[in-house]
Amino acid sequence: MQQKIDEILAYLNNKLTAAKSSADCQAIRVEILGKSGKITELFRLIKDVPNEQKSAVGQLLNGAKQQAESLISAKEVAVANEELNQQIFSAKKIDITLPAPKCTGSLHPRTIVQREIEEVFTSMGFVVEDGNEVETEYNNFTAVNVPENHPARDMQDTFWLDNGQVLKTHTSASQNRILKKYPLPIRAIFPGRCFRNEDVDAGHENTFFQLEGIIVDKEVSVGNLIYFMKEMLSKIFKKEVEIRLRPGFFPFTEPSFEMDVRCPFCDGKGCPTCKNGGWIELCPCGMIHPQVLKNAGINPEEYSGCAFGLGLDRMTMLTFGINDIRELNSGNLKLLKQFGIKN
Numbered sequence: 001m002q003q004k005i006d007e008i009l010a011y012l013n014n015k016l017t018a019a020k021s022s023a024d025c026q027a028i029r030v031e032i033l034g035k036s037g038k039i040t041e042l043f044r045l046i047k048d049v050p051n052e053q054k055s056a057v058g059q060l061l062n063g064a065k066q067q068a069e070s071l072i073s074a075k076e077v078a079v080a081n082e083e084l085n086q087q088i089f090s091a092k093k094i095d096i097t098l099p100a101p102k103c104t105g106s107l108h109p110r111t112i113v114q115r116e117i118e119e120v121f122t123s124m125g126f127v128v129e130d131g132n133e134v135e136t137e138y139n140n141f142t143a144v145n146v147p148e149n150h151p152a153r154d155m156q157d158t159f160w161l162d163n164g165q166v167l168k169t170h171t172s173a174s175q176n177r178i179l180k181k182y183p184l185p186i187r188a189i190f191p192g193r194c195f196r197n198e199d200v201d202a203g204h205e206n207t208f209f210q211l212e213g214i215i216v217d218k219e220v221s222v223g224n225l226i227y228f229m230k231e232m233l234s235k236i237f238k239k240e241v242e243i244r245l246r247p248g249f250f251p252f253t254e255p256s257f258e259m260d261v262r263c264p265f266c267d268g269k270g271c272p273t274c275k276n277g278g279w280i281e282l283c284p285c286g287m288i289h290p291q292v293l294k295n296a297g298i299n300p301e302e303y304s305g306c307a308f309g310l311g312l313d314r315m316t317m318l319t320f321g322i323n324d325i326r327e328l329n330s331g332n333l334k335l336l337k338q339f340g341i342k343n
């Protein structure tokens with residue numbers, strides 16, 4: 001048996017030395033280790049070996065099989081590497097001095113709407129501020145008049161971090177910092193990503209965007225709020241728009257409102273976008289609560305302010321006719337190709 005094994009291994013070595021390709025190696029593997037391979041055939045002889053020698057012969061054959069396996073595998077790896085090198089180096093030469101192909105991607109629909117809104121507000125003297133995504137409990141809640149244990153905290157189910165901070169639940173979390181940062185009067189907008197521990201559906205995400213605006217000056221009134229919102233919406237929808245205020249509740253504004261816009265798609269006659277109601281609920285807003293001003297060191301006897309918190313995803317969906325908010329976070333390139341605008 002040992003002699004047969006030696007002959008097969010010698011034969012194998014010769015064949016492997018001559019092998020030039022993966023296909024050659026595959027053929028050798030079949031010839032030696034395949035169903036009717038030379039070593040496989042040797043295993044069939046075990047039945048004729050006397051019982052007391054069966055174990056020793058079995059060991060011998062297993063050793064031969066392993067040896068053949070590792071010789072073939074080593075050659076397969078070497079040949080595969082060689083083939084890869086051939087592919088790389090014999091392929092068409094790349095001229096690395098050529099300019100890169102122009103492939104700049106496109107803007108996300110939400111970014112397009114955000115930039116348009118920013119342009120409108122900056123043209124009216126607003127600064128654009130950035131906000132943190134991780135916020136202190138104080139800024140997210142207490143500074144905007146939602147003290148600890150106040151039931152209003154339940155309005156926004158929050159992701160708490162181990163260090164006691166939160167993923168900001170609304171852009172209002174930046175109000176205190178911005179009110180302290182700028183000298184009065186202040187006109188600022190601050191778009192940003194917000195997080196809430198919410199069930200996701202076509203209209204709600206756990207990660208979404210808002211765009212907040214504040215105006216603090218002497219004698220600011222609801223009239224200012226209406227004026228700025230109408231200006232913004234008219235520019236975005238490219239037509240004169242009508243808005244209405246309904247009573248709302250937010251601890252950080254007094255009075256608080258829900259602002260609706262007369263459906264710009266059907267002029268209020270009724271269509272699928274406004275669910276035939278003629279009005280679209282757009283954004284909550286109100287006059288900044290005196291306590292919020294005080295918390296930022298502003299005297300509410302002297303100054304007043306108004307604020308709004310626009311749902312940027314909602315505005316994007318309206319603008320582009322997207323009916324499921326989940327599309328916006330999906331990373332789906334089809335969405336970008338359909339609505340994105342080249343940067």
Ligand code: FA5
Pocket residue numbers: 169170171172196198203204205206207208209210212250253282283284285286307308309310311312313314325
């Ligand atoms: C607020 O977050 C207030 N901070 C807004 C505000 C600012 C009021 C300043 C007054 C003055 P609200 O929870 O309603 O309010 O959210 C505002 C907008 O954010 C909603 O109208 C909606 O468009 C959007 N929004 C809220 N939760 C989600 C969510 N889970 N998914 C997508 N958009 C959301």
